[in-house]
Amino acid sequence: MGAGGAIGSRGLLPVLLLLVLLLGAAGPLLLQAEPAEPVSAERSLAWGPGLDAGIAVPVRYFYIQAVSAAGRNFSRSPPGRTQFKVVIKALSPKEVTRIYTPRPLDRNDGTFLMRYRMYGSVTKGLKIEIFYGDQHVAQSPYILKEPVYHEYCDCPEEDPEVWQDMMSCPSQEPQITEDFISFPTIDLQRMLKEMPAKFSQARGAIVHYTIRDNHIYRRSLGKYTDFKMFSDEMLLSLARKVRLPDVEFYLNVGDWPVEHRKANDTPGPLPVISWCGSLDSRDIVLPTYDVTHSTLETLRGVTNDLLSIQGNTGPFWENKTERALFRGRDSREERLHLVKLSKENPELLDAGITGYFFFREKEKELGKAQLMGFFDFFKYKYQVNIDGTVAAYRFPYLLLGDSLVLKQDSQYYEHFYIGLKPWKHYVPVKRNLEDLLEKIKWAKENDEEARKIAKEGQLMARELLQPHRFYCYYYKVLQKYAERQASKPEIRDGMELVPQPDDRDSVCSCHRKKPLREDL
Ligand SMILES: *[C@@H]1O[C@H](CO)[C@@H](O)[C@H](O)[C@H]1NC(C)=O
Numbered sequence: 001m002g003a004g005g006a007i008g009s010r011g012l013l014p015v016l017l018l019l020v021l022l023l024g025a026a027g028p029l030l031l032q033a034e035p036a037e038p039v040s041a042e043r044s045l046a047w048g049p050g051l052d053a054g055i056a057v058p059v060r061y062f063y064i065q066a067v068s069a070a071g072r073n074f075s076r077s078p079p080g081r082t083q084f085k086v087v088i089k090a091l092s093p094k095e096v097t098r099i100y101t102p103r104p105l106d107r108n109d110g111t112f113l114m115r116y117r118m119y120g121s122v123t124k125g126l127k128i129e130i131f132y133g134d135q136h137v138a139q140s141p142y143i144l145k146e147p148v149y150h151e152y153c154d155c156p157e158e159d160p161e162v163w164q165d166m167m168s169c170p171s172q173e174p175q176i177t178e179d180f181i182s183f184p185t186i187d188l189q190r191m192l193k194e195m196p197a198k199f200s201q202a203r204g205a206i207v208h209y210t211i212r213d214n215h216i217y218r219r220s221l222g223k224y225t226d227f228k229m230f231s232d233e234m235l236l237s238l239a240r241k242v243r244l245p246d247v248e249f250y251l252n253v254g255d256w257p258v259e260h261r262k263a264n265d266t267p268g269p270l271p272v273i274s275w276c277g278s279l280d281s282r283d284i285v286l287p288t289y290d291v292t293h294s295t296l297e298t299l300r301g302v303t304n305d306l307l308s309i310q311g312n313t314g315p316f317w318e319n320k321t322e323r324a325l326f327r328g329r330d331s332r333e334e335r336l337h338l339v340k341l342s343k344e345n346p347e348l349l350d351a352g353i354t355g356y357f358f359f360r361e362k363e364k365e366l367g368k369a370q371l372m373g374f375f376d377f378f379k380y381k382y383q384v385n386i387d388g389t390v391a392a393y394r395f396p397y398l399l400l401g402d403s404l405v406l407k408q409d410s411q412y413y414e415h416f417y418i419g420l421k422p423w424k425h426y427v428p429v430k431r432n433l434e435d436l437l438e439k440i441k442w443a444k445e446n447d448e449e450a451r452k453i454a455k456e457g458q459l460m461a462r463e464l465l466q467p468h469r470f471y472c473y474y475y476k477v478l479q480k481y482a483e484r485q486a487s488k489p490e491i492r493d494g495m496e497l498v499p500q501p502d503d504r505d506s507v508c509s510c511h512r513k514k515p516l517r518e519d520l
């Protein structure tokens with residue numbers, strides 16, 4: 001027994017209880033601003049890659065943290081109608097360029113996410129002013145004195161080390177390290193002979209790329225390679241930002257990973273690159289076409305992208321519906337099972353199939369649910385993530401909302417799953433869903449813990465899924481691969497150049513390029 005037992009006075013018990021409650025909550029309370037405190041523009045914080053001239057990404061972005069006069073962070077949107085406001089202009093009045101500057105996204109936790117897309121480059125720099133009311137925030141105005149290039153400006157940094165430093169690329173990506181363990185050297189001749197025969201007939205979704213002198217060439221091996229439009233656009237975008245190594249590789253643009261041979265088999269596995277990995281295959285993974293494309297198209301037609309979702313996470317935790325949600329197509333049998341569970345336990349689960357394709361015969365029995373906007377998912381406190389054909393590519397978006405993600409165990413993974421831990425960032429659910437209802441009940445009964453896991457998952461996803469990190473990731477895969485090539489990459493028969501898109505309407509005078517020989 002502790003001190004409480006020794007004292008044993010009836011009058012003390014409520015005091016002790018109160019103390020325990022206070023101590024439990026003291027940490028965060030002392031550091032967080034009271035909801036009614038005013039915001040201090042000066043003490044508020046602004047940081048992120050969008051305040052740095054060198055980091056060219058399709059949509060540039062930075063973060064704002066609201067802080068009170070006493071130096072305490074807000075953990076909720078600050079009170080009142082005053083808002084953060086951002087004004088971005090070319091530094092030199094002589095330069096005119098279009099910059100799309102929507103309002104900062106309120107992430108509902110005292111932080112804001114500012115996105116802006118430049119439709120032309122500026123050579124003299126940018127002026128970024130951040131206001132709260134009419135007061136400058138933090139070190140505003142931010143003066144970026146160097147050229148700032150827009151997405152379509154073909155202006156690669158010649159030194160990849162400089163570029164990676166500028167981008168703050170992590171020095172290690174654990175998934176890349178793991179993926180290359182099976183491939184100490186890469187025999188391009190063997191791949192040239194075996195790849196078409198082994199992989200192009202069965203599924204026909206292999207695209208053969210060669211990058212030479214920062215130009216991209218490719219040929220399709222098979223009939224189902226339309227999704228090369230996504231890899232093309234990302235490789236071109238990357239080549240506009242950094243000089244790529246000479247490299248020759250095979251990208252599988254189909255759903256499933258394809259190389260199932262083990263490292264010590266004879267012949268051994270080939271290093272095929274895919275968008276989705278699985279525990280029983282050796283494919284090297286890249287960020288999926290889905291997150292890659294939405295990153296490239298943010299503020300240009302897509303709305304479900306990794307930045308915009310952050311300002312659309314629904315009601316506060318306390319006000320979310322205490323049920324688990326699922327909407328999706330019938331691409332896996334467990335999804336149908338989920339709908340049955342939902343019909344039997346509507347108080348715990350709201351699941352529906354929105355389109356039948358694989359199990360059409362089930363539509364009559366299970367019914368068809370209305371489509372639901374993705375942002376509306378976050379009206380629910382719990383989100384069920386069930387594999388589709390392969391990994392469910394909604395997982396990164398679900399993590400970014402502030403709901404608890406219940407994730408079905410799966411052999412499939414995307415490039416960032418390795419950074420996540422069950423029970424820390426999400427709640428694991430058995431593959432056959434037999435413990436799903438139990439897990440939902442657990443979450444309802446342990447609201448504080450559930451909320452904490454949701455928050456940790458969100459914070460980790462915000463860190464791992466920043467658009468500039470995808471560029472780092474793509475680059476690192478190409479670099480690792482290039483280092484291991486046993487011979488020089490060649491432009492092979494049947495390959496064609498993938499041209500950079502035309503961008504004549506915009507200013508793009510690149511100051512990084514070395515003068516061409518012809519110019520001297
Ligand atoms: C306040 O917020 C900033 C940015 O979110 C963070 O880096 C800092 O550690 C926070 N400070 C406290 C005392 O929590």
Ligand SMILES: *[C@@H]1O[C@H](CO)[C@@H](O)[C@H](O)[C@H]1NC(C)=O
Pocket residue numbers: 316318319
């Ligand atoms: C929850 O909803 C109620 C009713 O709409 C509202 O008054 C309250 O402020 C909300 N709570 C939070 C934390 O947003």
